[in-house]
Amino acid sequence: MLAAGVSSAGGVHMAKYVIRRLIGMVPTWLIIMFMVVFMVRLIPGSVVDLLLQEQGGGGSYQEGIDRAAIEKRLGLSDPVYVQYAKYVVGVAQGDLGESLWDNQPVTTLIAQRVPVTAQVALVAIVTSVAVSIPVGVMSAVRRDTPVDYLLRSISILGISVPGFAIGTAIVIFPTLWWGVTVSFKYVTFAEDPIQHLKLIIPPAVVLGVQLSASVARLTRTMMLEVLQEDYIRTARAKGLRETKVIVKHALKNALIPVVTVLGIQITNLIGGSVISETIFAIPGLGRLMVSSITARDYPVVQGIVVMTAVFVMLMNLAVDVSYGYLDPRARPA
Amino acid sequence: MSAEAGIGQAVRTGRRGERPLGARIVYEVSKFIRKKPLGAFGAVVLLVLVGMAALAPIITPYGPLQQGTGPALAPPSADHLAGTDQFGRDVFTRIVYGSQISLQVSIGATVLAIIPATTFGMMCAYFRGPFDLIFQRVVDAFQAIPGLILLITIVSILGSGLYNVILALAIPASITGSRLQRAASMQVTGRDYVLAARSLGATDARIITRYILPNIMAPIIIVVSLGFGGYILAESSLSFLGYGVPPPAPSWGGMLASDGRRYMYVAPHMFIAPAIALSVVVFGVNMFGDAMRDILDPRLRGSG
Numbered sequence: 001m002l003a004a005g006v007s008s009a010g011g012v013h014m015a016k017y018v019i020r021r022l023i024g025m026v027p028t029w030l031i032i033m034f035m036v037v038f039m040v041r042l043i044p045g046s047v048v049d050l051l052l053q054e055q056g057g058g059g060s061y062q063e064g065i066d067r068a069a070i071e072k073r074l075g076l077s078d079p080v081y082v083q084y085a086k087y088v089v090g091v092a093q094g095d096l097g098e099s100l101w102d103n104q105p106v107t108t109l110i111a112q113r114v115p116v117t118a119q120v121a122l123v124a125i126v127t128s129v130a131v132s133i134p135v136g137v138m139s140a141v142r143r144d145t146p147v148d149y150l151l152r153s154i155s156i157l158g159i160s161v162p163g164f165a166i167g168t169a170i171v172i173f174p175t176l177w178w179g180v181t182v183s184f185k186y187v188t189f190a191e192d193p194i195q196h197l198k199l200i201i202p203p204a205v206v207l208g209v210q211l212s213a214s215v216a217r218l219t220r221t222m223m224l225e226v227l228q229e230d231y232i233r234t235a236r237a238k239g240l241r242e243t244k245v246i247v248k249h250a251l252k253n254a255l256i257p258v259v260t261v262l263g264i265q266i267t268n269l270i271g272g273s274v275i276s277e278t279i280f281a282i283p284g285l286g287r288l289m290v291s292s293i294t295a296r297d298y299p300v301v302q303g304i305v306v307m308t309a310v311f312v313m314l315m316n317l318a319v320d321v322s323y324g325y326l327d328p329r330a331r332p333a
Numbered sequence: 334m335s336a337e338a339g340i341g342q343a344v345r346t347g348r349r350g351e352r353p354l355g356a357r358i359v360y361e362v363s364k365f366i367r368k369k370p371l372g373a374f375g376a377v378v379l380l381v382l383v384g385m386a387a388l389a390p391i392i393t394p395y396g397p398l399q400q401g402t403g404p405a406l407a408p409p410s411a412d413h414l415a416g417t418d419q420f421g422r423d424v425f426t427r428i429v430y431g432s433q434i435s436l437q438v439s440i441g442a443t444v445l446a447i448i449p450a451t452t453f454g455m456m457c458a459y460f461r462g463p464f465d466l467i468f469q470r471v472v473d474a475f476q477a478i479p480g481l482i483l484l485i486t487i488v489s490i491l492g493s494g495l496y497n498v499i500l501a502l503a504i505p506a507s508i509t510g511s512r513l514q515r516a517a518s519m520q521v522t523g524r525d526y527v528l529a530a531r532s533l534g535a536t537d538a539r540i541i542t543r544y545i546l547p548n549i550m551a552p553i554i555i556v557v558s559l560g561f562g563g564y565i566l567a568e569s570s571l572s573f574l575g576y577g578v579p580p581p582a583p584s585w586g587g588m589l590a591s592d593g594r595r596y597m598y599v600a601p602h603m604f605i606a607p608a609i610a611l612s613v614v615v616f617g618v619n620m621f622g623d624a625m626r627d628i629l630d631p632r633l634r635g636s637g
Contacts, residue, residue, distance in 0.1 A: 175598070
C-alpha cells in the first residue's frame with residue numbers, strides 16, 4: 001500500500017511534512033520540560049529532607065551545613081530557572097541526568113523498565129483490537145437490536161469499572177473460590193518464559209479490556225456512518241455478499257479513525273500501567289514513576305514524563321502520517 | 334454546524350406551544366425512553382444517586398462514621414444490607430453517604446473545568462493569532478503527559494483533601510477540554526451572524542458571550558455529560574494510589590481501594606459493595622451521556 005499510495009514526489013512532500021511537524025513539536029517539548037521541572041519541585045517535602053531523614057540524623061546539629069552540601073552536590077542550589085535551562089541543554093544532548101538517590105543514569109533506569117511496560121502495552125493493544133473490532137462491527141450491523149444493546153452495555157461497563165477493581169478481582173476471586181494462589185515474583189522471560197507470561201498477561205488483559213471499550217464504541221459509530229455511504233449501496237447493488245460488503249468495503253474505511261484513537265490511547269495505556277503494575281507487582285515504568293514521585297527523585301520523574309511525552313507525540317505523528325496512506329483524501333496539503 | 338442544528342431544534346421545540354407544557358414533557362420523556370432505553374436507565378441511575386445524596390439520613394439509621402453499629406466485618410444481613418467494616422461501621426450507610434462525595438467530586442470538577450475550558454476555547458477560536466498558537470502548545474503538552482501521572486503530581490503539590498482532589502481533577506481537564514470548545518467555536522466564528530454583529534459594532538466580549546457561546550452549548554453539554562463519570566473513576570484511581578479523598582470520609586473509591594482491598598479475603602462484601610455502587614453509577618452516567626450525545630449531535634465523534 002505504501003508504494004502504491006505515494007509517488008516519489010509525494011514522498012518528498014511527506015518528508016517535508018514530517019520535518020515541519022517535528023520542528024513544530026519543539027515548543028511543546030520545552031513547555032513539557034518546564035512544567036515537569038517546576039511541578040516536581042513544588043511538591044512539599046524536598047528530596048533533601050528525605051535524604052537527611054535517610055541518613056538517620058533526625059536532630060543533626062549540622063543540619064544547615066549538610067543541607068547546603070547536599071543541595072550543591074545534587075545541583076539543587078541553583079535557582080529553578082537555571083536548573084530548567086541546564087536540564088533542557090542536557091536533554092538536547094541525550095543526557096537525562098542521574099537519580100538523586102543512587103546516582104544511576106536516568107536513561108539506564110528507564111531502559112531497564114521500558115521492555116516490561118512495552119510488553120504489557122503490546123499485549124493489551126492486541127487484546128483490545130481482537131475484542132473490540134468484531135464487537136463494534138457486530139453492534140453496528142445489528143443496530144438497535146438486543147445484540148447491539150448487550151454489546152454496547154458490556155463495552156460501556158468496561159470503561160465504568162475502575163481498572164484496579166478488575167485487576168484486584170482477578171487476583172482475589174480465584175484464591176477465594178478455588179484456592180489458587182498467584183505468585184507475584186517477577187521473573188524475566190529468559191529466566192522462566194511461562195511464569196513471565198503468566199505475570200504479563202493478566203495486567204495486559206485488564207488494560208486491553210478497558211481499551212477495547214472505547215475502540216469498540218468508535219468502531220460501531222464509524223461503521224454506522226460508513227454503511228450509509230453510496231459506495232456501500234453500490235457494492236450491495238452489484239450483488240456482493242453481505243459479509244464481503246461489510247469486511248472489504250465498510251470495515252476498511254471505518255477503521256481509519258480507529259487507528260487515531262489507538263494512537264491517542266497510548267497515553268492512557270501508560271497512565272493505566274501505573275495501576276496495573278502496582279496490582280500485579282510488575283517492575284515497569286509506571287511503578288518507577290510512582291516510587292520516584294514519592295522519593296522526590298526529580299530527574300527520574302522528569303525523565304519518564306519527558307520520554308513518555310516524546311513517545312506519545314511521535315506516535316501521534318506516525319498516526320497522522322499513516323492516515324494519509326489509509327485515506328488519500330486526508331493527505332496533508 | 335452540528336452544534337447549531339442541536340440548538341435550532343431546541344429553539345423550535347421551545348416555540349411550539351400548541352400542547353400544554355405538562356403534556357409536552359410527558360411526550361418528550363416517553364419518546365426518550367422509547368428511543369434511548371439505555372439512556373433512560375442512565376437517567377434513572379442519576380436520579381437515584383441524587384436522591385441518595387439528598388435523603389441519606391432518612392434512608393439509613395446509622396451515621397457514615399458511626400462505629401460499632403454491629404459486629405466488625407460481618408457479612409450482609411437484614412440489619413446491615415451490605416455488611417459491616419473493620420470498625421463495625423455499616424457499609425451500606427457509608428455507600429449512601431458516599432454518593433454525596435461522588436456528586437461533589439463530579440459536579441465540582443465538571444464546573445471548575447468546563448468554565449475555563451469554554452472560555453479558553455472560545456478565546457482561541459475568536460482571537461486566533463499568537464495567543465491561540467501558544468495556548469495550543471500548552472494543550473499539546475497536557476495531552477502528552479499521562480493523565481494519572483499529572484493528577485498524582487498535582488495532588489502531591491496541593492495536599493490531600495476532598496477540595497484539593499476536585500481542584501486537581503479540574504486543572505488538566507480545563508486545559509485539554511478547551512480543544513473541543515475551540516473546534517466548535519471555530520465553526521461558529523465564521524458564520525454570517527457573527528460577521529453581522531461585528532459590522533454593527535458589537536464588542537468582542539458581546540460577540541463571544543451572545544453569539545458564540547449559545548451556539549456551542551451542544552458540545553458543552555456533551556462534554557459535561559460524558560466527563561461526569563470519568564471524574565468519579567479518576568477519584569477512585571487516585572484513592573487506589575493513596576492520593577484520593579482521605580479516610581474516614583466514605584468515598585467509594587477510598588472504600589474500594591484501601592479497606593476493601595485490605596479485608597477482601599475475610600470480608601469480600603467490603604470490596605464488592607462499593608465496586609458495584611461505583612460501577613453502576615459510572616455506567617449509568619456514561620449511558621446517559623451517550624444518549625445525550627446521540628440526541629444533540631449524532632455526528633460528533635467522541636473517542637470516549
